[in-house]
Amino acid sequence: MSMANEESSVTARLARWALWCAVRHWPEENRAWGLALAAEVDETASAFETVRWSLGGIMLFTRSVISSAWAWMKLPAGSSLSGGANGPDSPSLLPKRSRVFTAVVLAAAAVLLILPEGREAIRTVRSSWRGYELSGSDERMLDELAARAEKEKDAGTLAFAALSTLDRTRGAAWTDRAVALDPQFIWVYGARNHGPKMDPPKKEWLVRLQAADPGNAVPDLLEADALAQPRFATFYDDGGKNEERRRLLASDPMWMALMERASRAPRYDSYFQRHYQLAQTVWNRERNLPPTIVLYGIWQHALPNLLNIRTYSEIEIAAARKAREAGDTKRAEGLLGDVDAFGMRMADANGPEIEKLIGLAIARNANKEMAKLFQVPGKTEDAGRVAKRLEQIEGRVQEARLALNLSRNARAKAFRTEAVFVQGFGTLSVLAGFAALSGVLLLELWPGRFRNATTIWRRAVCWAADYAPATLLLGCGIFLVSFLPFQSAFEEYRKSNFLLGDEQMLTDAMWSLFEIPSHVAGVDGAVEIWTFVTIALSVLLLLVLVRGFYRTRHAVVNPA
Amino acid sequence: MGVRIRLSKQTLQVLDALLTRPGQWLHGYSLSQSTGIPSGTLYPILMRLDKLHWLETRWEEAKTPGRPPRHLYRLSGTAREWARDEIRAAQERRFWKPAEHEA
Numbered sequence: 211m212s213m214a215n216e217e218s219s220v221t222a223r224l225a226r227w228a229l230w231c232a233v234r235h236w237p238e239e240n241r242a243w244g245l246a247l248a249a250e251v252d253e254t255a256s257a258f259e260t261v262r263w264s265l266g267g268i269m270l271f272t273r274s275v276i277s278s279a280w281a282w283m284k285l286p287a288g289s290s291l292s293g294g295a296n297g298p299d300s301p302s303l304l305p306k307r308s309r310v311f312t313a314v315v316l317a318a319a320a321v322l323l324i325l326p327e328g329r330e331a332i333r334t335v336r337s338s339w340r341g342y343e344l345s346g347s348d349e350r351m352l353d354e355l356a357a358r359a360e361k362e363k364d365a366g367t368l369a370f371a372a373l374s375t376l377d378r379t380r381g382a383a384w385t386d387r388a389v390a391l392d393p394q395f396i397w398v399y400g401a402r403n404h405g406p407k408m409d410p411p412k413k414e415w416l417v418r419l420q421a422a423d424p425g426n427a428v429p430d431l432l433e434a435d436a437l438a439q440p441r442f443a444t445f446y447d448d449g450g451k452n453e454e455r456r457r458l459l460a461s462d463p464m465w466m467a468l469m470e471r472a473s474r475a476p477r478y479d480s481y482f483q484r485h486y487q488l489a490q491t492v493w494n495r496e497r498n499l500p501p502t503i504v505l506y507g508i509w510q511h512a513l514p515n516l517l518n519i520r521t522y523s524e525i526e527i528a529a530a531r532k533a534r535e536a537g538d539t540k541r542a543e544g545l546l547g548d549v550d551a552f553g554m555r556m557a558d559a560n561g562p563e564i565e566k567l568i569g570l571a572i573a574r575n576a577n578k579e580m581a582k583l584f585q586v587p588g589k590t591e592d593a594g595r596v597a598k599r600l601e602q603i604e605g606r607v608q609e610a611r612l613a614l615n616l617s618r619n620a621r622a623k624a625f626r627t628e629a630v631f632v633q634g635f636g637t638l639s640v641l642a643g644f645a646a647l648s649g650v651l652l653l654e655l656w657p658g659r660f661r662n663a664t665t666i667w668r669r670a671v672c673w674a675a676d677y678a679p680a681t682l683l684l685g686c687g688i689f690l691v692s693f694l695p696f697q698s699a700f701e702e703y704r705k706s707n708f709l710l711g712d713e714q715m716l717t718d719a720m721w722s723l724f725e726i727p728s729h730v731a732g733v734d735g736a737v738e739i740w741t742f743v744t745i746a747l748s749v750l751l752l753l754v755l756v757r758g759f760y761r762t763r764h765a766v767v768n769p770a
Numbered sequence: 771m772g773v774r775i776r777l778s779k780q781t782l783q784v785l786d787a788l789l790t791r792p793g794q795w796l797h798g799y800s801l802s803q804s805t806g807i808p809s810g811t812l813y814p815i816l817m818r819l820d821k822l823h824w825l826e827t828r829w830e831e832a833k834t835p836g837r838p839p840r841h842l843y844r845l846s847g848t849a850r851e852w853a854r855d856e857i858r859a860a861q862e863r864r865f866w867k868p869a870e871h872e873a
Binding site: 240242243245246247248249250252253254262263265266267268269270273 | 812
């Protein structure tokens with residue numbers, strides 16, 4: 211035999227072997243045809259013919275497998291080509307919908323959820339059930355963001371990551387790196403959140419911030435907080451009495467000196483606006499960032515401790531009162547004037563609403579005390595001036611509250627309604643998805659077991675396989691449509707300039723989503739769930755007892 | 771007439787080969803040889819004809835020991851008439867010509 215013949219005979223043997231392998235795996239319903247074709251391979255006249263015949267057989271095998279799979283797909287879940295779950299002619303209970311229908315519906319639902327809008331909705335709703343805490347995957351996303359920013363020398367994104375992460379070590383490293391890359395971001399030293407344990411900002415950061423931003427009250431206020439925090443931590447937690455708090459803080463000369471310097475500083479900027487704008491810029495660039503990451507950073511923004519500020523103003527007002535009582539009106543007026551000016555600086559700054567309201571409250575208290583100062587003959591003009599100022603402050607407070615309440619009432623109501631749909635259909639989709647997968651998998655994996663199952667169980671599984679996929683698709687559709695207002699709130703936030711209204715709208719949106727999980731997971735929810743369980747079990751017990759009683763009576767009346 | 775179907779040129783060729791000696795049983799390989807149709811095309815045609823009950827099939831024990839039994843085919847009595855009609859109609863339509871006429 212020549213070399214060429216040897217090679218072709220090896221190829222022929224290989225082809226014959228492959229054909230017989232195919233026959234072994236041939237779909238059962240037409241395996242006889244595979245056997246018929248393979249039996250002829252031994253009759254072929256040459257090695258070339260053998261290979262040609264075998265290749266034809268393998269092609270036919272492929273075709274048979276595909277058509278068999280397609281025929282199988284057209285049958286309902288749990289049934290086989292050779293008959294239902296109970297055999298060929300058995301009237302076994304099977305789902306009405308075919309596997310193709312189920313697969314197409316499940317795939318459509320998966321496509322809806324894989325869309326960017328779907329992923330954003332899932333991430334937001336899922337994080338609402340965690341109280342908007344950053345998850346492990348959120349932290350990993352921040353890691354990747356920071357690594358890329360580091361590579362691209364992008365100080366802004368690094369600063370954003372530093373402001374958003376909960377990891378103190380990484381947050382501190384990213385902050386230092388961002389400032390090193392672009393010193394303009396030195397404000398991050400004063401804005402980096404102090405979570406999760408409310409650690410005060412680093413001393414060296416504050417020193418650098420004070421040097422870089424002279425004339426701003428906030429670095430001094432943050433340093434004063436850092437001083438007060440360790441000493442008064444327990445005190446704050448317990449919500450101690452105002453008088454005691456004032457006494458303790460007033461007895462700390464360093465704290466008092468810092469607060470005095472802050473109250474006389476010409477500016478008040480807690481860097482909230484810069485943080486807000488930075489978050490917007492990064493979110494516009496990184497569209498796939500979950501809203502939770504963006505908002506968590508803003509919500510964790512390190513504002514100076516407002517209770518400390520308020521306490522200092524109370525100490526100053528008390529000192530002014532004492533001075534007035536002692537007849538030193540000049541000093542009293544000076545002290546109150548300082549408090550009023552500081553409060554108004556806070557109110558006029560571009561901070562969050564709560565900061566403005568506290569500023570106005572401080573200014574109002576100072577002016578109320580000032581009014582007492584001028585309730586003496588000969589000070590009518592001053593008294594009139596203070597009364598006018600008080601009126602202006604009160605007007606601003608009412609205006610802010612009204613605007614906040616009006617917008618909150620109308621907008622928050624709408625969001626709350628949408629949130630019910632989002633959470634309701636989200637939950638329905640999860641349940642339907644679970645039911646669909648359970649139903650189909652149970653029928654596919656253990657059809658024999660369901661042959662022996664009681665009718666009610668078989669019916670339940672078939673019902674799940676029939677209706678749960680369509681319910682899932684419908685649930686996902688409504689879930690996404692209900693989420694559209696939230697998405698447009700995110701979009702408006704991305705597009706907006708710095709306006710408190712946008713931030714409030716976003717807060718309303720996120721808060722409304724959080725209300726349902728917080729209720730379910732909260733004490734009220736637990737009480738309701740356990741009440742329901744107790745009542746249901748009691749009813750069940752009662753039914754069992756009544757049934758037992760009637761059966762016993764029946765047995766006595768009609769003995770076997 | 772029984773089941774009328776649209777027949778491809780290859781199917782007509784197979785029917786023509788089966789009609790050459792109508793009562794005689796033929797093996798798949800010899801059908802392939804006489805029509806020049808490869809196995810991957812021939813067997814789907816045979817399967818289709820069998821499904822339509824145009825074909826009679828039987829298994830034949832192999833003459834050589836150790837070899838698998840072989841499958842044999844011939845047209846059923848009624849199918850022979852239908853096949854002739856189909857071939858005639860195809861020729862009239864100039865859709866298909868028997869191999870010997872083509873040469």
